[in-house]
Amino acid sequence: MTVHGKVHDHRLIDGVAVKKRIIADVRDYTDAQTRMPRLVSVLIGDTPAAAVYVRNQAKAAEQAGLPFDQQVWPANITQEDCKARILEMNDDGDVLGIILQRPVPEHINVRSLQSAIHPLKDVEGMNPASIGNIVYSDVALAPCTAAASVALIKETGLPLPGLEVVMIGHSEIVGKPAAMMLMAEGCTVTVCHHMTRSVAMHSRRADVVVVAVGKAHLIGPEMIKPGAAVIDIGINQIETQDGVRIVGDVDTDAVREVAGWITPVPGGVGPVTVAILMRNAVVAHQRQIAVGWL
Secondary structure, eight states: OEETTEEGGGGBOOHHHHHHHHHHHHHHHHHTOSOOOEEEEEEESOOHHHHHHHHHHHHHHHHHTOOEEEEEEOTTOOHHHHHHHHHHHHTOTTEEEEEEOSOOOTTSOHHHHHHHSOGGGOTTSOSHHHHHHHHTTOOTTOOHHHHHHHHHHHHTTOOOTTOEEEEEOOOTTTHHHHHHHHHHTTOEEEEEOTTOSOHHHHHTTOSEEEEOSOOTTOBOGGGSOTTOEEEEOOOEEEEETTEEEEEOSBOHHHHTTTOSEEOOSSSSHHHHHHHHHHHHHHHHHHHHHHTTOO
């Protein structure tokens, strides 16, 4: 299939290119400042899965001109100690934003800690206040993955007002905020979840399908309207003859034959999520200046 003279492969939405553009904008901003406070990454215990994210964030922060402080707290730290350290950072003028890496040890209540991070230092957009602001269309400090999916839909050039979007997955940190953000852009959004009777019935009529479920290759070509945009947020590890592979919630090779646009995994939503974290740091900086903190 060709569209505007382009072969269909060109419809892969390149998240790495989008990331570079956002990081360059952030760099322009940080270069213009006399001093930038630091981002603090908090990893509780030694978690190899989270360490990959920390490395990606550290690299992006360096490219964006943002100081990045990697802290590893002991796995047996108490909830009270975690909260005390976070409140200390809330009061520290040299801390621009706090990034709480997941997963955390079982005895730690991550939601309580996210609530303890001051909304103006909540660069991940995870504080309930930040998520609540989305209902009022204040999306400047939205959860990074949700914001990345909206940014990638905009990459298609499709006009968002009136667009039919089906969101598959309704988690508090991705599905629900992404649905709210898309409504703020004027989209008509249907949210499907594990109790939805027929996901395919909804997804087949959508202009855009956003998937964040965590099930490898859940979405096949029969579930997608020809020409639709497909945003795949899933990250799943599968065993193959050649070892472990990272795949999304969408069967990319099959669906790209039908879809108008599709995000690859890896290389789609992931890189943009890290870039949005850096963009959120700029918003946090501007808001902290506005209230006289900096």
